[in-house]
Amino acid sequence: xxxxxxxxxxxxxxxxxxxxxxxxxxxxxxxxxxxxxxxxxxxxxxxxxxxxxxxxxxxxxxxxxxxxxxxxxxxxxxxxxxxxxxxxxxxxxxxxxxxxxxxxxxxxxxxxxxxxxxxxxxxxxxxxxxxxxxxxxxxxx
Numbered sequence: 049x050x051x052x053x054x055x056x057x058x059x060x061x062x063x064x065x066x067x068x069x070x071x072x073x074x075x076x077x078x079x080x081x082x083x084x085x086x087x088x089x090x091x092x093x094x095x096x097x098x099x100x101x102x103x104x105x106x107x108x109x110x111x112x113x114x115x116x117x118x119x120x121x122x123x124x125x126x127x128x129x130x131x132x133x134x135x136x137x138x139x140x141x142x143x144x145x146x147x148x149x150x151x152x153x154x155x156x157x158x159x160x161x162x163x164x165x166x167x168x169x170x171x172x173x174x175x176x177x178x179x180x181x182x183x184x185x186x187x188x189x
Contacts, residue, residue, distance in 0.1 A: 079143055090128045096115070096116055099114060109150050126155075133152050
């Protein structure tokens with residue numbers, strides 16, 4: 049008795065992997081930015097901005113590139129974030145529901161240019177209501 053098993057060959061589009069990596073990296077960037085800005089109380093990370101997240105092809109490692117407004121406080125900020133890795137990974141696991149949360153490493157982004165910073169600040173502002181919208185709501189009440 050012979051049984052025939054139908055096999056389908058899946059062709060993986062290399063662009064799909066790139067799109068997936070980009071989506072995961074952007075989700076991590078947004079979440080880490082929120083955690084640093086609103087959840088962490090350590091004053092050493094007060095002026096830290098996440099500029100970019102680079103994930104490895106197996107999604108096991110994430111390099112988080114940071115911009116510090118005060119370059120002199122850079123070593124202290126990196127040390128604070130390194131010490132908070134466990135907390136940050138735990139929050140990523142809870143909030144992003146990834147199959148595996150990547151190991152995080154933090155580094156200074158030496159290539160930050162003013163257009164890049166402007167673009168990042170614009171992305172950050174998208175998620176928050178404008179001050180005039182909040183004032184209009186108060187006036188209507």
